[in-house]
Amino acid sequence: GAVVSQHPSWVICKSGTSVKIECRSLDFQATTMFWYRQFPKQSLMLMATSNEGSKATYEQGVEKDKFLINHASLTLSTLTVTSAHPEDSSFYICSARTVLYNEQFFGPGTRLTVL
Amino acid sequence: RKEVEQDPGPFNVPEGATVAFNCTYSNSASQSFFWYRQDCRKEPKLLMSVYSSGNEDGRFTAQLNRASQYISLLIRDSKLSDSATYLCVVNSQNNDMRFGAGTRLTVKP
Numbered sequence: 001g002a003v004v005s006q007h008p009s010w011v012i013c014k015s016g017t018s019v020k021i022e023c024r025s026l027d028f029q030a031t032t033m034f035w036y037r038q039f040p041k042q043s044l045m046l047m048a049t050s051n052e053g054s055k056a057t058y059e060q061g062v063e064k065d066k067f068l069i070n071h072a073s074l075t076l077s078t079l080t081v082t083s084a085h086p087e088d089s090s091f092y093i094c095s096a097r098t099v100l101y102n103e104q105f106f107g108p109g110t111r112l113t114v115l
Numbered sequence: 116r117k118e119v120e121q122d123p124g125p126f127n128v129p130e131g132a133t134v135a136f137n138c139t140y141s142n143s144a145s146q147s148f149f150w151y152r153q154d155c156r157k158e159p160k161l162l163m164s165v166y167s168s169g170n171e172d173g174r175f176t177a178q179l180n181r182a183s184q185y186i187s188l189l190i191r192d193s194k195l196s197d198s199a200t201y202l203c204v205v206n207s208q209n210n211d212m213r214f215g216a217g218t219r220l221t222v223k224p
Binding site: 034043044045046093095103104109111 | 212
C-alpha cells in the first residue's frame with residue numbers, strides 16, 4: 001500500500017514553544033490530507049482537513065490559530081502546534097487520501113509531550 | 116449522540132474463540148464503512164472494508180445493516196496476534212472518516 005511518513009515520531013517540549021509536525025506521502029500524490037489527535041484510550045478525533053493549495057477546514061472546537069496547517073504540495077502537509085501547553089500532549093496522526101482511491105493511508109503518528 | 120459508537124470492551128478471549136464486535140452509526144447518509152485495527156501506540160491500519168452484501172477475508176467477516184445503521188465484525192479462530200483495538204470507521208457526508216472509540220480485544224493462550 002501507499003506509504004505516509006511523519007516527522008518527528010516523538011517530541012518533548014517546554015510549555016509555550018511551537019512544534020511543527022510534517023506529514024509526507026512518499027510514493028503517491030495526496031490531494032487531501034487529514035490531521036487527527038488521539039488521547040489515551042480514546043478514539044481518533046479529526047482536527048482538520050487540508051487540500052493542497054487551499055486553506056484547511058477545521059473541525060468544530062479546533063482553534064485554527066493554535067493549530068496551523070499548511071499543505072503546500074501534493075506530498076507534504078505540516079501541522080504547527082503554536083504555544084503548546086501540557087493539555088496539547090497527545091498522539092497526532094496524519095493521513096493522506098489518493099486521487100484514485102477512497103482509502104486513507106495513515107502516518108505512523110507523532111507523540112507530543114508538553115512539559 | 117456520537118457519530119460512531121462501539122462497545123469499548125475489553126474483550127478477553129482464549130485462543131481459538133470466536134468473537135464479534137458491533138458498531139452503530141448515526142448518519143444515515145454515510146456511504147463507506149471500514150474496520151481498522153490499531154495496535155498500542157501505532158497508527159490505525161485498514162483491516163477490511165464493509166459492503167452491504169457482507170464480506171469475508173479469511174477468519175474475518177464484516178456485515179453491514181443499513182436499515183439499522185449497524186456494522187459488525189466477526190473473528191473466528193482468534194489468534195494471539197489478533198490482540199489489538201478494532202476501530203469502526205464511517206465515511207461522513209463530507210467524505211471524511213469518523214472513527215468509533217474502538218473495541219479492545221485481548222486473545223489469551
